[in-house]
Amino acid sequence: MSAIAVDRLSHVYAGAEGGVPALEDITIGVEAGKFVVIVGPSGCGKTSLLMMLAGLRHQTEGTILCAGKPISEPDPERVGVVFQEASLFPWLTALDNVEFPLALRGAPRDDRRRRAEEMLSLVGLDGFGGRYPHELSGGMKQRVSIARGLVQDPPVLLMDEPFAALDEQTRMTMGHELLRIWSTTRKTVVFITHSLTEAVYLADEVLVMSARPGRIIDRIEVTLPRPRTYEMMATDTFGQLRERIWQQIRKAP
Numbered sequence: 347m348s349a350i351a352v353d354r355l356s357h358v359y360a361g362a363e364g365g366v367p368a369l370e371d372i373t374i375g376v377e378a379g380k381f382v383v384i385v386g387p388s389g390c391g392k393t394s395l396l397m398m399l400a401g402l403r404h405q406t407e408g409t410i411l412c413a414g415k416p417i418s419e420p421d422p423e424r425v426g427v428v429f430q431e432a433s434l435f436p437w438l439t440a441l442d443n444v445e446f447p448l449a450l451r452g453a454p455r456d457d458r459r460r461r462a463e464e465m466l467s468l469v470g471l472d473g474f475g476g477r478y479p480h481e482l483s484g485g486m487k488q489r490v491s492i493a494r495g496l497v498q499d500p501p502v503l504l505m506d507e508p509f510a511a512l513d514e515q516t517r518m519t520m521g522h523e524l525l526r527i528w529s530t531t532r533k534t535v536v537f538i539t540h541s542l543t544e545a546v547y548l549a550d551e552v553l554v555m556s557a558r559p560g561r562i563i564d565r566i567e568v569t570l571p572r573p574r575t576y577e578m579m580a581t582d583t584f585g586q587l588r589e590r591i592w593q594q595i596r597k598a599p
């Protein structure tokens with residue numbers, strides 16, 4: 347069974363003249379434990395698709411199954427989400443931010459504290475639990491967001507340009523860190539990015555979308571071995587994969 351199965355999904359946003367067609371005939375299957383990256387021109391519907399996978403928005407047509415069951419509303423125990431902006435509560439410490447989804451669910455205080463501390467440790471923030479968001483760097487805030495997305499141990503993690511606001515060096519480090527976290531937790535990850543280098547570095551498979559209304563126009567298997575290393579970026583295979591994605595995006599109608 348696929349961890350995620352999207353079948354003939356289309357979406358039209360309500361509006362003048364029959365509305366805005368945003369997504370068209372999307373069919374995707376993601377096996378459990380895979381790292382899938384979605385790329386495509388701005389406005390092609392990537393975020394819309396991710397919101398639907400998270401149960402935050404409803405498609406006009408087609409179905410989404412997560413481990414065989416529909417996702418009709420947000421369910422952080424099945425699907426965790428990390429957005430581009432860290433979207434942490436500024437009045438809560440890092441630890442309290444990570445704990446927040448568990449507190450909402452009424453989990454016992456000691457349990458949720460222990461779990462949140464484990465997650466902060468997993469993302470490399472041991473000792474930073476007492477800091478407030480304004481006392482953390484951009485990369486650290488994104489680590490807290492990742493910890494929060496993982497705190498309920500969902501089998502699926504959705505990430506919408508999580509590192510887009512970071513400088514290039516921090517971004518590379520965060521990508522590498524994410525692969526480390528992924529390899530220890532074995533989540534199924536769907537990751538959106540505009541960076542083709544990031545796409546190739548992270549993915550098992552890259553899905554390329556066309557301009558709006560977004561369709562899947564190419565699926566590229568990334569055959570580079572794991573664990574990935576920075577040196578791989580200089581290889582011919584890496585360059586060829588990156589080029590193929592770029593050619594697809596460039597000619598995307």
Ligand SMILES: Nc1ncnc2c1ncn2[C@@H]1O[C@H](COP(=O)(O)OP(=O)(O)OP(=O)(O)O)[C@@H](O)[C@H]1O
Pocket residue numbers: 359360366368386387388389390391392393394395558
């Ligand atoms: N709530 C909404 N109501 C109406 N139209 C919307 C809404 N959200 C998005 N759209 C439209 O749907 C299309 C896809 O938007 P979406 O944000 O999914 O694109 P995207 O691929 O994530 O873009 P980017 O790469 O810039 O983040 C755009 O044309 C956008 O204007």
Ligand SMILES: [Mg+2]
Pocket residue numbers: 392393394506
């Ligand atoms: Mg977007």
